[in-house]
Amino acid sequence: MGLFDKIKEKLSHEFIDIIEWLDYTDDTICHRFERYQNEIKNDAKLIVREGQTAVFINEGQLADVFTPGTYTLNTQNLPILTTLKGWKYGFNSPFKAEVYFVNTHLFTDEKWGTKNPITLNDDRFGLVEIRAFGTYAFKIEDAGKFIVDIVGTDNNFTNFEINEHLKSLIATRFTDTVGEANLPIELYAANTTELSETCKEVMQPEFGSVGISLEKFYIENVSMPEDLKKEIFEYSRIDKLDLDKLTKFKTAKAIEAAAANEGGTAGAGMGMGMGFVLAQQMGGLMSPQMGGAQMPPQQQAAAVPPPMPQAVQYFYAANEQQAGPVGFEQLRALFANRTINKDSLVWKQGMTGWTAVKDVEELKSFLGGNTPPPLPGN
Secondary structure, eight states, X not given: OOHHHHHHHHHHHHHOOEEOOOOOOSSEEEEEEOOGGGEEOTTOEEEEOTTEEEEEEETTEEEEEEOSEEEEOSTTTOHHHHHHHTOSSOOOSOEEOEEEEEEOSOEEEEEEEOSSOEEEEEXXXXXXXXXXXXXXXXXXXOHHHHIIIIITTOSEEEHHHHHHHHHHHHHHHHHHHHHHHOOOHHHHHHTHHHHHHHHHHHHHXXXXXXXXXEXXXXXXXXXXOHHHXXXXXXXXXXXXXXXXXXXXXXXXXXXXXXXXXXHHHHHHHHHHHHHHHHHHHHHHHTSGGGTOOOOOHHHHHHHSOOOOOOOOOEEEEEXXXXXXXXXXXXXXXXXXXXXXXXTOEEEETTOSSXXXXXXXXXXXXXXXXXXXXXXXXX
16 A cells, blocks of 8 residues: 555545444443544544434533434534533534444343242231232333433443343332232232233333333233132132022032941931831822721821921021021031031020030030940949
8 A cells, every 4th residue: 555545544534434333233222332532523424223322421421312313423413512522613623422322122022020929918818929920121212311320331231231120120119019909819810911001100100210111011920829729719619609509509418428428327317218208108098089998086196297396497607607597417517518617606596696616515516525435334
């Protein structure tokens, strides 16, 4: 290369300068444009592409911000920097300034989750623990604020560096939101869309304070321990059913099971019952109209059984609601399937008030301990 070519190249470098940033990555949020001693030539070209914002920083102080477009850098396009530099009549020599390019496209599918279980106080199940996770999307809305408050002097700032901060912020605000919502525990998993929208509204000001816009926020799943989930399913089914019908159904099932387990005694009792029914039917067939022998009036009167004593009916309390009435055996079956327990309150006609099962004399057999002592002399 001859002397003239070297001079020509030097002059071209002296008077022509292009400032641009070609982003070949998907995770860079902010990149500092590196120049030798940060010198920028007068009338240099600034190229800001779509999805970018260029920010000029002068000695740590925010100056001019440029949106997508092509600019010629001079005192007209750099009004704030011109004021900071004290250029009253323009400038012709190179000047120093830091130029940051900020990626303003949407960063999607960012993951978040609760590191530790969230403890909630439910009116029916007491203290319970839940976990949640999902995704969110954000973009830089105020590039200047973002650089001043978050980036600082980092020359290549990635979304990995900001994600840890954002995930901690989300987890904290999510915990506060679900705690203040005071929903029944089963509704958290059933209303993720409404809860997501509420959380987004709560978190948006926090994101905006550092120049970030929370564009989307999704709760993909709210999980809880398996034993709690089973209790919720059982409670939900009971809540949808008529309690009295459910009690009678469980009682019938319990009696059926007892009959199957005590085949000898129960079978004999059922046989005797069927015998009585057949005897009554046969007695009707032997009436005089059917040609049967008519019994004397005294024997007919003696053959008519006295009325059956009225069975005692009990009312009981379950799930803070009154239920019944049920008979003695039905009440025993309810005790056996744990619908009621020894401390459950019952009432029958003649009682002055509700009384615990353990304190009603004829119901103490439910509790066990009815084995008689050994005979004397044995």
